[in-house]
Amino acid sequence: MAIYDTFKTRSAQALPKLTAAEIKRVQRFGNLVCYRDGERLYEAGSSSFGMFVVLKGAIRISRYDGLGNSSIITEHGVGEFAGEISQLAGAPSLVNGDAVGDVEVLALTTESLRALLIAEAELGERIVRAFILRRVEQLNSHDGGVVLVATPGHARMHALQGWLSSNGLPHRVLDPRSDEQARALVERFQPEANDWPLAVCPDGGVKKNPSVVDLGRCLGTLPELTPDHIWDVIVVGAGPAGLATAVYAASEGLSVLVLETRAYGGQAAASARIENYLGFPTGISGAALAGRAFVQSQKFGVKMAIPAPAGRLLCDTYPVQVEMCGSLTRLQGRTVVLSCGARYRRPSLANLKQFEGKGVYYWASPLEAGLCHSQEVILVGGGNSAGQAAVYLSGHAAKVHILIRKDSLASTMSSYLIERIAATPNIELHVESEIVALEGCDEEGLQQVRVRDNRSGVEKDYDICRVFLFIGADPNTGWLDDCGVQVDDKGFILTGYDIPGAPASGRGGLETSVPGVFAIGDVRARSTKRVAAAVGEGAAVVSQIHGFLANRASAN
Template identity: 90%
Template sequence: MAIYDTFKTRSAQALPKLAPAEIRRIQRFGTLICFRDGECMFEAGRTSFGMYVVLKGAIRISRYDGLGNSSVITEHGVGEFAGEISQLAGAPSLVNGHAVDDVEVLALTTESLRALLIAEAELGERIVRAFILRRVEQLDNKDGGVVLVATPGHARMHALQGWLNSNGLPHRVLDPRSDAQARALVERYQPQAEDWPLAVCPDGGVKKNPSVVDLGRCLGTLPPLNPDDIWDVIVVGAGPAGLATAVYAASEGLSVLVLETRAYGGQAANSARIENYLGFPTGISGGALAGRAFVQSQKFGVKMAIPAPAGRLLCDTYPLQVEMCGSLTHLQGRTVVLSCGARYRRPSLANLKQFESKGVYYWASPLEAGLCANDEVILVGGGNSAGQAAVYLSGHAAKVHVLIRKDSLASTMSSYLIDRIAATPNIALHTESEIVALEGCDEEGLEKVVVRNQRNQEETTYNIRHVFLFIGADPNTGWLSDCGVQVDDKGFILTGFDVPGAPASARAGLETSVPGVFAIGDVRAKSTKRVAAAVGEGAAVVSQIHGFLASRSR
């Protein structure tokens, strides 16, 4: 069968063949199942399974969407296996699988698959690598997953596409003005102005003007959560710190639930290139680092819910309870780890909200870079994230104007980034400068930006349609008020020795003023705002969780 571009140079890794001895090692994890020729073995958007190892016949894998479009990807023959990242997460399949001839398979559930990956490390590495490359193939070809229908430039599309991209979920966009299937869908559902865009889920369900919660439910990133379950650890926030806690805790046998508002990786996932993270001498993008950590968490059985914003933390009972935002659902945890990070800081501009996602952005992903190709852009901010974004955007935009309030970058940015910005010809640094006005309209979005130089008070108007704001963030701690978790005067969570009246045993810890509640990463007072430091805290807190749980069981 035809193999697509992603597989051409890495087919041995994406489509590996297991040796008879390897299949024998897998047998204790699976069950023998038979299918007739042509029978549907699993269906996009509907069927959840772990992995199928082919013993006889073959499985034809087809890309499929809710509009009924299907195209063959490949066939798995004897000794090969079916599955990809969705199967690690226990989510519905994103592809169809049909039996070719009479088929016998060794069927593994999601739980059995995870057990195999842990017990057979070398074999597990090959399986996980294949799963990752198969998801990459889906993302490259964009013929499966969710189908979004709208005319270009619709205000809601950027947010939906950004969420899908950030979570590594395949999708495609159809314009009803030029695509016959999209036009037929519009004629059938007759959407009003408030109904756009339309989203077609893999199972064929159609949603009008969907939220990211709607997309999460139809793609399986937001699974049903049972309020009767009691988790050893509930992690609030899936940035680098939260992901580290999830991986280390689950690998040590604790049951872990992670609640994330937007996408795994947090703000770090938006870094175009992290060059000072230990072990990556050529650098790694924040998205790639976060993606690897996410897969690692799934391997160890972490339950991930996205988007699942926490609304309140309730500490007057034990187990502790997290109330979900917008509902009365209470989730129970023996411990809660707060790695909820921060919210993007917004400048005081009267019409800022009008242009968010229509010219004003708080991160710089390939989606945004594609929008500003060959245009001039403005980027505001002087930290490392701003520097990484400026360098990344300079490879797409005609010119990047970097605005900072200080007179230099020396006190806020790493020297290697300062040197790189200085050496990049299409980056212009404007010191002691700030945006004072945004101009445009609802239909066209941002059109002009007024910048004031604070030294001489001169104002300059730029014909610029894209502004990137990297001016820091405020701690995301307002939702903790019902629990009494103590924070400092800036809203960051106090831990260990910094908690007033903390006992000596807590002085080196990451526990907050509430027993069993821990804080790590950027949301913690006096934390080092670096990815490596966040990962370190995420790992370190697990031993303290063990200590707390042991004390409760005495």
């Protein structure tokens, strides 16, 4: 996104003022609460709430980070309301809110806020739009949220920044060599070699060499999940198919939990521009599409857990149980929807893992594009995602070399992308070619790439330090062995009539060999690998879930 002051350019939408009649409609969802001048209504990193509508006085909103830095964003006066996307998710606030004068507010919990959004459609639309724009302002301000401290180029930084960016979470990075606060933090905590980087949570807590699970805990994206609760639907995977299921199921009154390993949007979120998705004639980035779907799911009350990889599916009891990876926590669902997609395919290069995140990447987001400024890069792959990434990177890199093993792109890529690649002067296509070696070191990362032309057998070294791999993916189904969900010879999940011995009628088209367990999207055998198809299956499976639950209820 371009950096701009949201409150100046779109103030009417980011800071709308409710009329007296609208406030009266909100009253049945909230409670009257009073605060004294200077009293804190909510605090970054620790306070969770739904929304505050100002009836008297004002609320001063300030950016705040765990290092104690604070700056005023705005003041909400009478008729305005406080809140942003964190409040829809039930996560802790990322800003401070303080009373200016004697303040009276209508205080809404997260649950009552969602009830308001559903009951008052037009008013709800304005509130959600304001929440989205306020999060955009937080992202563009580069203040607040998590503070990461490390020297540039640290091996762990790319993974942490990528996770935060992919989930739309504000953060900033400080170099202890040049920043006073970062230097003071290092002197206080004395990190050893294995303690880097440091992460400062909004509540001031400091974590050494944090995992994304640690960041999820401190930002509220990974809530505590109790094994006693029984969900109507547990969705494994928050790609387009899983998000569609979550939105449709929750909007129809089902309780929904979504478990996602990395970030909402799945592999589709890595697409720089999707131009053939119905309803978006100018195209939309995968990240933007996923972000809208995520907010939509929160509006309907979906519980989202990120990062929360599923470790095992247990089907010998009912409700079905999902055991979380790395723990013995078992979550119960009356139905389970498998939209767990696929794992990025990796070429057979001996030292590939050494350079992942330090020169080798599996997606092309603005974070990666910023690393490619005025450099030559290599992109491997001939599918639509590869084509979109190549065109996107061409706007940042000096040159993009596309490597494919086939003799043309015709059989794997949409014609509009082929034409665009041909018309882009700084993209060069290398057919029947592949990478055969990567060279570099742990400190500097990738430095050189050896490419072989399979037609002539000639190998050539390129002084290139950024390689993007878009060579497809394998189905993420290895964790299903304990449940007995049937898969085909390539590991994709069989559903409906594709299951050997399936009856001519009875089993739903998206139901697996295990009753109550469904599969949708890329992980399903014979699925159409398109975003629109994934969303369609995500919507279609909800009616089959209703049918399964109704049949089970009548049988009991």
